[in-house]
Amino acid sequence: MTTSMERELEALGRFRMGKIIGGKWKIVQKLDEGGFGSVYKVQSVKDSKIFGALKIELSRPDEANHLKLETEVMKDLHAEGFRAHIPTLYRSGKKKTYCYMIISLLGENLKRLKEKHFSKGMPLRTLTRVGIQALYAIKTMHDRGYVHRDIKPGNFVLGYHSLPPVARFVYIIDFGLARAFAYPPPKGAPAGSRWLSRRARATLDFKGTWRFASPAMHEEKEQGRKDDIWSFLYMLIDLYCELPWGDQDDKKTVEVKKLNISDNDLMTRMPDEFKFIPKHLRSLDVYQRPDYYRIFLALDKVRAKSQFASFDDAYEWELRDSAQANKSAMRKLQPPPGYTHADGFFNWDPLLICGAPSAKDELEIKERFRRAAREASLGTRTGGEQSSDNFEGTDKREGRSPSFHKDAKSVQRSATSTAKLTGAKVSGKSGSRTRIGKSNGASPNPSSRKKRSTSEDSADFIPSCYMNVDIPKHYLIDGKDDQKEIQKGVVKVD
């Protein structure tokens, strides 16, 4: 047995039922196993009615850790107020052998829902309602300057079934492959300051899931917003009927089929209303913004034509009693959830990016990074304690850390060495995903900097158990205090 396997088994053995994580959460059930770790249901030690989901990733000395990036992205997505369709991060941390985060407890993913309930594919009434919400979630990410890069049915989940106000919400999860394609205006910048586009790289290693990756990913080209929408389209086809390469396990065959299929053949079984999507996506370059509203209108038109497809109607997986409770709870949301106010949302473009950065923009980006690096190094000196926590070294270039340019050469060096260590494309069955090409070497993020222990029990990098998210009024249900928590995704079961 290799040392790394021994380490893995030892670490996994520690996550038995009843184990307390972060001093506050008890493991009560294993929910799932992902490509890079496991997901458990956890219960608050303080209040046995509160539940969350724990995601664990074992630390591998020769690979970058994705959970740190995931937590940064999740925090950032809620940075300007609570966002529906995005889970909330409660707590995260790092130990010697593993990293963890605790987030809203959610329900079943779309892949499993399809397997369980729709052997012949999702009916349009369900596909369109779920699709509209998934599109809402994807655009929410794009509007904060991130591409997800692993859009697929396994990465969309319903809300927790025993929590009626959110049981019908579709959430996007798994931000470990997310990447910033744009930089926000610096803190304190005057209102209306521009986001700056990040220059696309000429080439990159394959990342994502073979079955759902966009054509450009197979060509090892930079991913933009259109690429998430390609994967979204593949997800719709997969859920409704089957992808033309759905029965293929060989990656090369998937790639050849995907890159050579005509738009007509790809869309042959899809409703006519959706048939413009591939052509539209082909017309976009990596910087351009997809026409979310047109895609929404197509989905909504098909939804409106279908029977039992109102957002009040039950989904097939709901039991009769819970469907009624879910419906009344959703109705109490005043005004109702975001996707029913679609035109404003899908037409809104907070980034106003449609091309490569100009030379002036690039200078400005460099200056911003230089400033952030200076602040970070000042923080290091005043912080007193130099952390030996590897987690801090995770390359947030994939996300958006102002500190990654601090030492471009060292980042480049470690990127090269990590690429060597992780090897070229990771093999696995078709549909499995590849997470490579990340590197260590970035400096600590100043915002998460705080004194930390260097012992086994390293401190959490989120200062408190609950993030102080600001919830827009319309996500609250009148009167009740604990509705705030529900909207934050805190699962409380009586």
Ligand SMILES: Nc1ncnc2c1ncn2[C@@H]1O[C@H](COP(=O)(O)OP(=O)(O)O)[C@@H](O)[C@H]1O
């Ligand atoms: N917050 C959650 N609540 C309930 N189940 C979850 C939650 N997060 C993830 N899962 C389940 O675990 C699976 C794997 O999680 P994911 O974040 O996609 O991990 P990976 O990076 O390993 O793919 C998901 O497909 C989903 O079924």
Ligand SMILES: [Mg+2]
């Ligand atoms: Mg996943």
